[in-house]
Amino acid sequence: xxxxxxxxxxxxxxxxxxxxxxxxxxxxxxxxxxxxxxxxxxxxxxxxxxxxxxxxxxxxxxxxxxxxxxxxxxxxxxxxxxxxxxxxxxxxxxxxxxxxxxxxxxxxxxxxxxxxxxxxxxxxxxxxxxxxxxxxxx
Amino acid sequence: xxxxxxxxxxxxxxxxxxxxxxxxxxxxxxxxxxxxxxxxxxxxxxxxxxxxxxxxxxxxxxxxxxxxxxxxxxxxxxxxxxxxxxxxxxxxxxxxxxxxxxxxxxxxxxxxxxxxxxxxxxxxxxxxxxxxxxxxxxxxxxxxxxxxxxxxxxxxxxxxxxxxxxxxxxxxxxxxxxxxxxxxxxxxxxxxxxxxxxxxxxxxxxxxxxxxxxxxxxxxxxxxxxxxxxxxxxxxxxxxxxxxxxxxxxxxxxxxxxxxxxxxxxxxxxxxxxxxxxxxxxxxxxxxxxxxxxxxxxxxxxxxxxxxxxxxxxxxxxxxxxxxxxxxxxxxxxxxxxxxxxxxxxxxxxxxxxxxxxxxxxxxxxxxxxxxxxxxxxxxxxxxxxxxxxxxxxxxxxxxxxxxxxxxxxxxxxxxxxxxxxxxxxxxxxxxxxxxxxxxxxxxxxxxxxxxxxxxxxxxxxxxxxxxxxxxxxxxxxxxxxxxxxxxxxxxxxxxxxxxxxxxxxxxxxxxxxxxxxxxxxxxxxxxxxxxxxxxxxxxxxxxxxxxxxxxxxxxxxxxxxxxxxxxxxxxxxxxxxxxxxxxxxxxxxxxxxxxxxxxxxxxxxxxxxxxxxxxxxxxxxxxxxxxxxxxxxxxxxxxxxxxxxxxxxxxxxxxxxxxxxxxxxxxxxxxxxxxxxxxxxxxxxxxxxxxxxxxxxxxxxxxxxx
Numbered sequence: 001x002x003x004x005x006x007x008x009x010x011x012x013x014x015x016x017x018x019x020x021x022x023x024x025x026x027x028x029x030x031x032x033x034x035x036x037x038x039x040x041x042x043x044x045x046x047x048x049x050x051x052x053x054x055x056x057x058x059x060x061x062x063x064x065x066x067x068x069x070x071x072x073x074x075x076x077x078x079x080x081x082x083x084x085x086x087x088x089x090x091x092x093x094x095x096x097x098x099x100x101x102x103x104x105x106x107x108x109x110x111x112x113x114x115x116x117x118x119x120x121x122x123x124x125x126x127x128x129x130x131x132x133x134x135x136x137x138x
Numbered sequence: 139x140x141x142x143x144x145x146x147x148x149x150x151x152x153x154x155x156x157x158x159x160x161x162x163x164x165x166x167x168x169x170x171x172x173x174x175x176x177x178x179x180x181x182x183x184x185x186x187x188x189x190x191x192x193x194x195x196x197x198x199x200x201x202x203x204x205x206x207x208x209x210x211x212x213x214x215x216x217x218x219x220x221x222x223x224x225x226x227x228x229x230x231x232x233x234x235x236x237x238x239x240x241x242x243x244x245x246x247x248x249x250x251x252x253x254x255x256x257x258x259x260x261x262x263x264x265x266x267x268x269x270x271x272x273x274x275x276x277x278x279x280x281x282x283x284x285x286x287x288x289x290x291x292x293x294x295x296x297x298x299x300x301x302x303x304x305x306x307x308x309x310x311x312x313x314x315x316x317x318x319x320x321x322x323x324x325x326x327x328x329x330x331x332x333x334x335x336x337x338x339x340x341x342x343x344x345x346x347x348x349x350x351x352x353x354x355x356x357x358x359x360x361x362x363x364x365x366x367x368x369x370x371x372x373x374x375x376x377x378x379x380x381x382x383x384x385x386x387x388x389x390x391x392x393x394x395x396x397x398x399x400x401x402x403x404x405x406x407x408x409x410x411x412x413x414x415x416x417x418x419x420x421x422x423x424x425x426x427x428x429x430x431x432x433x434x435x436x437x438x439x440x441x442x443x444x445x446x447x448x449x450x451x452x453x454x455x456x457x458x459x460x461x462x463x464x465x466x467x468x469x470x471x472x473x474x475x476x477x478x479x480x481x482x483x484x485x486x487x488x489x490x491x492x493x494x495x496x497x498x499x500x501x502x503x504x505x506x507x508x509x510x511x512x513x514x515x516x517x518x519x520x521x522x523x524x525x526x527x528x529x530x531x532x533x534x535x536x537x538x539x540x541x542x543x544x545x546x547x548x549x550x551x552x553x554x555x556x557x558x559x560x561x562x563x564x565x566x567x568x569x570x571x572x573x574x575x576x577x578x579x580x581x582x583x584x585x586x587x588x589x590x591x592x593x594x595x596x597x598x599x600x601x602x603x604x605x606x607x608x609x610x611x612x613x614x615x616x617x618x619x620x621x622x623x624x625x626x627x628x629x630x631x632x633x634x635x636x637x638x639x640x641x642x643x644x645x646x647x648x649x650x651x652x653x654x655x656x657x658x659x660x661x662x663x664x665x666x667x668x669x670x671x672x673x674x675x676x677x678x679x680x681x682x683x684x685x686x687x688x689x690x691x692x693x694x695x696x697x698x699x700x701x702x703x704x705x706x707x708x709x710x711x712x713x714x715x716x717x718x719x720x721x722x723x724x725x726x727x728x729x730x731x732x733x734x735x736x737x738x739x740x741x742x743x744x745x746x747x748x749x750x751x752x753x754x755x756x757x758x759x760x761x762x763x764x765x766x767x768x769x770x771x772x773x774x775x776x777x778x779x780x781x782x783x784x785x786x787x788x789x790x791x792x793x794x795x796x797x798x799x800x801x802x803x804x805x806x807x808x809x810x811x812x813x814x815x816x817x818x819x820x821x822x823x824x825x826x827x828x829x830x831x832x833x834x835x836x837x838x839x840x841x842x843x844x845x
Contacts, residue, residue: 034183
């Protein structure tokens with residue numbers, strides 16, 4: 001992963017990579033895809049909840065708990081940090097804090113997405129290179 | 139544990155590695171691959187990852203994203219799964235509810251998991267009967283060992299009298315029981331259901347009827363073989379069972395609850411009124427202790443009492459800590475442990491705050507326990523209790539929530555006075571003897587220290603604080619077997635059960651005798667290692683049981699200590715008073731492995747009589763309140779020493795814990811490991827320590843009657 005991902009993804013991501021093998025060659029990418037799909041949904045829900053009148057902190061906390069859970073599973077450390085902060089604000093009933101943090105969270109989330117997309121592309125092209133090389137060898 | 143004949147084993151059908159006597163070799167090899175896991179989580183990403191991880195462990199995985207769906211799957215296919223892993227937060231049903239259902243209906247081990255590592259939640263998991271609690275992100279290492287829970291559960295089920303099936307086969311009962319389901323083979327109904335917990339459950343049900351009958355006819359004790367293990371095997375008050383018990387009691391009202399009604403409400407086949415009665419005794423003692431303690435150290439207690447199930451309150455905290463212990467014991471997967479510990483440690487503060495006591499002290503659990511430098515394990519878990527006022531003494535007291543602090547004031551005083559540091563020294567000493575199990579206990583004890591009030595049923599001179607952890611000590615005092623002369627101080631820390639600190643030194647004395655037994659008791663006292671009194675030491679089987687119980691109880695978190703362990707022993711000992719199943723399980727697990735004692739411990743409480751003889755109290759030097767002589771405890775209280783039993787348990791636990799600790803490592807019981815870590819005698823969650831140690835093995839104990 002190197003510097004490109006540094007800080008954005010933690011050891012958990014590496015664990016996932018270790019789970020990938022020949023029998024499951026795209027495991028990590030599949031997990032990432034699932035994560036972004038699910039988190040997009042959650043972000044949407046939270047967005048809507050934040051727009052509603054007085055904030056329902058319990059509900060928000062619950063959403064964020066889910067978000068944190070999946071972010072943790074994939075190793076998204078920065079996103080996870082924002083989730084934790086968001087929940088703190090929820091517990092404190094601090095609406096402004098929640099809103100602010102959520103903006104940050106969305107930013108981190110978007111950044112991670114881009115990075116991962118790039119990461120997988122590179123991986124895919126690497127694989128292609130290898131294949132090409134092998135073919136060339138023949 | 140599944141005998142091939144059973145049909146269901148894991149993998150090739152034999153799943154559990156525990157004593158499969160029959161033709162298990164093949165199965166054992168395969169085990170645990172093929173373990174059928176049902177994983178429930180509403181998060182699709184997590185599900186995907188878990189599935190992949192589990193598959194890598196060679197388990198058979200079924201995914202489910204809704205709790206209701208999972209339940210219906212389980213109901214449709216009762217024997218289709220070996221273990222369930224479930225998330226805590228789910229939209230359609232609370233994970234704990236699912237946990238309860240599964241525990242009651244299918245009696246399968248359930249592992250909870252969550253990104254939430256708050257102690258309260260972890261505690262809740264424990265009190266609701268989860269065999270483990272994993273904190274996300276879940277790592278492979280954590281999943282690799284989940285099979286141990288299956289084994290453990292099977293084994294503990296074994297000890298349950300209801301498993302009459304095994305009774306017949308086992309004949310010897312305890313021995314057999316320990317072998318685990320595999321051995322028992324179908325008992326009455328001729329079904330070998332040992333193989334799977336489910337099967338066992340089934341057989342169990344049918345056989346339980348038989349056994350129940352037998353039991354009544356024959357009167358338990360030395361059961362005869364066919365009578366059903368009931369005689370020998372004690373009822374293992376697993377976490378689930380205890381929860382049911384608590385629910386029933388709460389429903390009836392603690393004051394008004396009578397065994398008969400509780401039995402009816404619980405509706406557990408094979409459970410007898412006597413089982414419930416003795417358990418109720420212990421439970422009452424435990425509650426009393428909590429009530430008393432709460433004043434001071436109360437933090438833990440209070441928090442517990444108010445927080446979770448009252449009964450589990452203190453224990454719960456310990457449980458959390460035990461994780462550490464357990465982890466240390468190596469039982470707990472590093473990851474889980476870490477998570478749990480984190481949770482646990484983090485919690486202490488929380489816990490204390492509940493009661494209003496300074497949190498800070500607690501928070502620094504580690505530091506508190508750190509006094510026991512030598513014993514890392516101890517320091518870890520126990521810390522949480524420290525928060526309470528005095529780290530030194532109080533902590534211990536608190537820990538012992540469950541354990542009736544039969545410690546005499548004097549002893550308590552002594553205990554209290556021991557600054558944490560002192561405590562440790564003692565512990566260290568003990569640890570030296572025990573192998574560090576003490577440490578764990580000490581930690582526990584420490585927290586309980588606050589409890590001085592622990593009434594020491596026995597009032598043995600030493601009783602309270604000294605947990606008989608060191609068998610040696612006991613001998614000196616009580617003149618029990620000539621144990622090595624362990625300095626009194628060492629006694630202080632009841633090896634594992636120090637937590638029981640409240641127990642009293644008497645238990646320490648008892649422990650000596652019990653030594654042999656203690657280990658057996660397998661109270662997973664956090665310090666398990668410490669507790670596991672070298673088998674040789676423990677002489678009194680009886681004491682060990684009591685010890686166990688006490689240990690269990692003392693361990694704040696795990697009051698249920700002796701249950702499991704002792705189950706082998708005298709059966710139905712009322713579960714070691716406080717041992718609330720939760721703890722017991724943990725402890726029992728821990729203990730079972732280590733010592734046969736564990737089972738006896740439980741019984742011990744009941745048997746105060748024997749214990750008393752041993753002078754448990756004597757040994758108890760103030761040091762560990764928790765270690766109430768096993769005997770004493772049991773005999774004393776109105777419950778037959780329920781209170782004392784708890785104390786006793788401790789003592790036994792200490793020794794047992796120590797020994798247990800060693801043994802524990804054998805046990806795969808995570809819980810036990812945890813408990814040990816915490817300093818709480820690892821209680822075999824399944825209480826299967828019985829299996830490990832047949833109470834019968836302990837010469838002295840055999841005669842002891844639980845109640």
